[in-house]
Amino acid sequence: DTGVSQDPRHKITKRGQNVTFRCDPISEHNRLYWYRQTLGQGPEFLTYFQNEAQLEKSRLLSDRFSAERPKGSFSTLEIQRTEQGDSAMYLCASSLGWGDSGANVLTFGAGSRLTVL
Amino acid sequence: QQPVQSPQAVILREGEDAVINCSSSKALYSVHWYRQKHGEAPVFLMILLKGGEQKGHDKISASFNEKKQQSSLYLTASQLSYSGTYFCGSSGGSNYKLTFGKGTLLTVNP
Numbered sequence: 001d002t003g004v005s006q007d008p009r010h011k012i013t014k015r016g017q018n019v020t021f022r023c024d025p026i027s028e029h030n031r032l033y034w035y036r037q038t039l040g041q042g043p044e045f046l047t048y049f050q051n052e053a054q055l056e057k058s059r060l061l062s063d064r065f066s067a068e069r070p071k072g073s074f075s076t077l078e079i080q081r082t083e084q085g086d087s088a089m090y091l092c093a094s095s096l097g098w099g100d101s102g103a104n105v106l107t108f109g110a111g112s113r114l115t116v117l
Numbered sequence: 118q119q120p121v122q123s124p125q126a127v128i129l130r131e132g133e134d135a136v137i138n139c140s141s142s143k144a145l146y147s148v149h150w151y152r153q154k155h156g157e158a159p160v161f162l163m164i165l166l167k168g169g170e171q172k173g174h175d176k177i178s179a180s181f182n183e184k185k186q187q188s189s190l191y192l193t194a195s196q197l198s199y200s201g202t203y204f205c206g207s208s209g210g211s212n213y214k215l216t217f218g219k220g221t222l223l224t225v226n227p
Contacts, residue, residue, distance in 0.1 A: 011167055035217075041220070042220050097213060103147070105161050106206075110157060110158045
């Protein structure tokens with residue numbers, strides 16, 4: 001298993017453009033997460049999927065952000081009309097978990113760094 | 118709610134010990150510890166579930182006091198490879214959503 005893959009690793013875009021990031025989780029993992037990380041901060045939760053269902057979305061996420069996980073495999077995170085404040089590292093993580101109890105260990109990808117000029 | 122980590126940064130010489138603390142104002146179900154090196158993904162170290170357990174992995178161990186809503190990470194006889202930013206992630210009520218602290222930057226010098 002190659003772990004969690006993210007693409008692209010780096011993206012530079014101009015303000016107002018749309019960008020899309022892709023995440024390929026560990027194949028047997030049913031849960032997938034998107035986090036955002038800025039310099040000097042910890043990862044900040046954006047959204048969570050269990051299989052193909054998006055079960056939670058952070059209130060911090062504006063309507064410009066949308067995430068999908070068709071067929072419960074890879075996921076995409078799209079940011080429309082990017083703003084300079086969107087510049088950050090976007091981390092994808094996956095895990096194998098059921099119910100509300102037990103361990104739920106996240107495996108992170110290396111991230112997609114977005115720079116909005 | 119975001120857990121609070123202390124200290125924000127610590128500098129050690131190889132072989133010295135360090136303690137990193139993580140506390141929350143909300144009841145905790147579990148605490149996760151991750152280490153992130155510059156430009157890399159956070160890497161899982163250990164998880165502690167409520168029950169006041171303590172875990173160890175090589176020379177890195179952790180404790181979890183659910184009554185005090187605190188966890189501590191202990192690094193003994195530090196090695197150069199321990200350098201990085203350590204994050205605690207907490208979940209309360211359910212296990213699927215982790216909220217991370219701001220991190221503790223650990224630098225181990227020769």
